[in-house]
Amino acid sequence: MCQPGTVTTPSPAGTPPAVGPAAGPSDHAAGNPDRPDVCVLGLGLIGGSLLRAAVAAGRTVWGYNRSAESVREAEEAGYDVSGDLPAVLRRAAASQALLVIAVPLPAVDGVAAAIAEHAPHCPITDVVSVKRPMADALAAHGLDARYVGGHPMAGTAESGWSAGHGALFDGAVWVVAADDGADPEVWTQVACLAEDCGSVVVPAGSTEHDDAVARVSHLPHLLAEALAIAGADDQLALSLAAGSFRDGTRVAATDPLLVRAMCEGNADAVVTALDETLAVLAKARDALAAGDGIADLAGRGHVARREYEHTRRSRIEGLQPGVPGWIEQLRDAGRAGGVWARPLDEGHR
Amino acid sequence: MCQPGTVTTPSPAGTPPAVGPAAGPSDHAAGNPDRPDVCVLGLGLIGGSLLRAAVAAGRTVWGYNRSAESVREAEEAGYDVSGDLPAVLRRAAASQALLVIAVPLPAVDGVAAAIAEHAPHCPITDVVSVKRPMADALAAHGLDARYVGGHPMAGTAESGWSAGHGALFDGAVWVVAADDGADPEVWTQVACLAEDCGSVVVPAGSTEHDDAVARVSHLPHLLAEALAIAGADDQLALSLAAGSFRDGTRVAATDPLLVRAMCEGNADAVVTALDETLAVLAKARDALAAGDGIADLAGRGHVARREYEHTRRSRIEGLQPGVPGWIEQLRDAGRAGGVWARPLDEGHR
Numbered sequence: 244m245c246q247p248g249t250v251t252t253p254s255p256a257g258t259p260p261a262v263g264p265a266a267g268p269s270d271h272a273a274g275n276p277d278r279p280d281v282c283v284l285g286l287g288l289i290g291g292s293l294l295r296a297a298v299a300a301g302r303t304v305w306g307y308n309r310s311a312e313s314v315r316e317a318e319e320a321g322y323d324v325s326g327d328l329p330a331v332l333r334r335a336a337a338s339q340a341l342l343v344i345a346v347p348l349p350a351v352d353g354v355a356a357a358i359a360e361h362a363p364h365c366p367i368t369d370v371v372s373v374k375r376p377m378a379d380a381l382a383a384h385g386l387d388a389r390y391v392g393g394h395p396m397a398g399t400a401e402s403g404w405s406a407g408h409g410a411l412f413d414g415a416v417w418v419v420a421a422d423d424g425a426d427p428e429v430w431t432q433v434a435c436l437a438e439d440c441g442s443v444v445v446p447a448g449s450t451e452h453d454d455a456v457a458r459v460s461h462l463p464h465l466l467a468e469a470l471a472i473a474g475a476d477d478q479l480a481l482s483l484a485a486g487s488f489r490d491g492t493r494v495a496a497t498d499p500l501l502v503r504a505m506c507e508g509n510a511d512a513v514v515t516a517l518d519e520t521l522a523v524l525a526k527a528r529d530a531l532a533a534g535d536g537i538a539d540l541a542g543r544g545h546v547a548r549r550e551y552e553h554t555r556r557s558r559i560e561g562l563q564p565g566v567p568g569w570i571e572q573l574r575d576a577g578r579a580g581g582v583w584a585r586p587l588d589e590g591h592r
Numbered sequence: 593m594c595q596p597g598t599v600t601t602p603s604p605a606g607t608p609p610a611v612g613p614a615a616g617p618s619d620h621a622a623g624n625p626d627r628p629d630v631c632v633l634g635l636g637l638i639g640g641s642l643l644r645a646a647v648a649a650g651r652t653v654w655g656y657n658r659s660a661e662s663v664r665e666a667e668e669a670g671y672d673v674s675g676d677l678p679a680v681l682r683r684a685a686a687s688q689a690l691l692v693i694a695v696p697l698p699a700v701d702g703v704a705a706a707i708a709e710h711a712p713h714c715p716i717t718d719v720v721s722v723k724r725p726m727a728d729a730l731a732a733h734g735l736d737a738r739y740v741g742g743h744p745m746a747g748t749a750e751s752g753w754s755a756g757h758g759a760l761f762d763g764a765v766w767v768v769a770a771d772d773g774a775d776p777e778v779w780t781q782v783a784c785l786a787e788d789c790g791s792v793v794v795p796a797g798s799t800e801h802d803d804a805v806a807r808v809s810h811l812p813h814l815l816a817e818a819l820a821i822a823g824a825d826d827q828l829a830l831s832l833a834a835g836s837f838r839d840g841t842r843v844a845a846t847d848p849l850l851v852r853a854m855c856e857g858n859a860d861a862v863v864t865a866l867d868e869t870l871a872v873l874a875k876a877r878d879a880l881a882a883g884d885g886i887a888d889l890a891g892r893g894h895v896a897r898r899e900y901e902h903t904r905r906s907r908i909e910g911l912q913p914g915v916p917g918w919i920e921q922l923r924d925a926g927r928a929g930g931v932w933a934r935p936l937d938e939g940h941r
Contacts, residue, residue: 397834451828454829459836462819463837468894469889471893471900472869474807474896475899479794479801479927480804482794483805488809488900490842493836494840496898499894518877524866528866537817537855540821544816544820545845546824550825554833
């Protein structure tokens with residue numbers, strides 16, 4: 244863990260770590276390079292929760308939000324936030340803070356333009372649910388060199404600053420993008436931030452990430468919506484609905500705008516996943532109609548669910564970002580179910 | 593409720609209710625006609641739980657099971673069970689016990705033949721998950737006049753006598769078939785048994801029942817199997833799977849043989865429900881691929897889930913089985929979300 248209380252090794256120069264929101268570049272350089280100041284851009288459910296969690300972990304954090312009301316609420320709660328994006332970014336540039344883009348995908352382009360203008364050399368990550376389009380958006384502004392994407396797999400049916408809380412990421416998976424050319428210093432900073440927020444770090448290539456979440460996150464939402472519709476407007480059916488319907492439709496309670504943002508932002512991968520599942524269901528449908536039964540579907544589905552229940556994560560140990568082949572090794576380990584852990588010799592666990 | 597302790601009105605003749613497994617027809621006639629002896633045919637998860645629940649409610653109950661091992665286990669637990677089907681049925685005929693068919697659909701024909709031979713005049717119900725095929729199977733043996741189907745909407749991923757327990761039906765919906773020509777005396781007996789087991793009685797026509805469970809019970813199982821398959825053999829995807837995948841695949845943990853029995857026994861209705869859902873998903877897929885998004889699916893699904901969450905059951909009050917139009921009234925009330933309650937003037941609440 245990157246929590247201050249567990250940092251037992253002195254910082255490289257033997258000086259105390261950088262503290263305080265006004266810490267400048269020289270303080271940062273004298274502090275822990277894996278734990279720079281953090282600047283959160285967007286204070287909705289995820290960004291607002293990240294701000295709270297990072298503050299609770301002892302990090303120096305400030306944030307920006309467009310909505311004056313959210314800024315006021317966050318200020319009243321004692322957080323260091325502002326509605327002035329250029330000022331927030333200039334402060335980040337001064338301390339080489341890690342920028343966290345936490346706005347919805349359609350708003351990313353505007354934020355990236357502001358970063359390119361006011362803080363073009365800061366390390367950057369994000370918490371948006373798709374990674375390939377994010378990487379493309381930042382590359383379009385020349386910001387790809389110090390960008391490492393992130394995706395905390397946490398959320399609720401609620402949204403906005405007021406719905407957030409500092410424990411949102413406890414135990415959740417936080418994907419850190421492992422793409423060729425990633426800056427190892429930034430990669431470590433992002434993974435350390437995820438750990439500070441209580442999450443488990445899974446490395447994954449951006450395209451692999453998008454394909455995987457299409458299947459295990461976006462597809463379940465689409466099936467839940469369709470199942471809910473199958474029961475609609477039929478009081479008898481709803482009277483008879485028990486656990487299978489209740490659980491199968493649970494995420495249809497999510498705000499439809501969030502479901503749209505997730506699935507539409509990852510449309511290609513979602514269409515591919517949906518096509519595969521429609522083919523599986525159509526085959527079962529034809530077998531059922533022909534009187535041949537659904538042995539294949541029921542058998543394969545049962546085996547697959549058992550496989551999921553018995554999924555065990557392994558720790559990726561002793562891999563130092565930056566050593567030759569590190570990014571391929573991280574991707575391979577993530578594919579095999581591995582979870583990144585900071586090398587022990589850094590003394591952060 | 594039909595629990596003995598809550599029966600405050602004396603039995604019609606002022607004599608005590610029939611008790612004891614050896615109670616004969618004359619004792620029955622002198623007892624409570626709504627609460628005859630109960631003979632459970634098949635002691636798997638559902639039948640075995642029903643036997644326990646009915647005994648706990650003070651009913652006189654005995655049972656039959658084909659497996660000698662289950663019979664021994666049930667006997668050791670103190671229950672009155674036997675592996676001799678003809679003997680069990682002759683005992684039922686002697687007291688006009690309510691027969692409960694609790695074997696899987698493929699085994700029903702053999703049990704019905706034995707009933708027709710040894711206890712052709714007993715009232716009959718069942719706990720099988722489809723109602724139209726059950727009605728047809730009993731009619732084929734001339735047993736339809738005193739048959740009223742039932743379906744307790746309860747179960748677990750486990751099966752067999754040892755998996756059962758007397759609280760399985762607590763608060764669960766128990767459908768009692770409301771088909772034209774139903775015997776009002778048998779209907780009341782079946783509803784009373786369901787209440788004795790702790791369930792909530794929903795009246796429904798057999799065909800309507802089968803259509804409804806295809807949508808809210810069998811379809812969810814098929815979607816869960818397909819979703820589980822979508823995540824199979826991909827460790828990265830399973831690493832990233834969170835609540836939406838966990839809940840959406842939960843019932844894929846069910847024994848595939850049970851899923852097959854449910855869906856294959858209700859194949860026509862399941863194919864119809866699946867076709868409707870495949871059409872909904874295909875439309876969303878095309879919209880997503882065309883860049884038009886999934887506003888329609890996400891919006892309708894969200895509204896439907898909210899409708900389900902706000903489903904409220906109403907009580908069907910003051911309807912006496914047997915009065916003119918009673919069965920149509922029960923069906924209509926069930927369609928509107930109604931739950932049957934014994935008329936107050938019977939003094940059983």
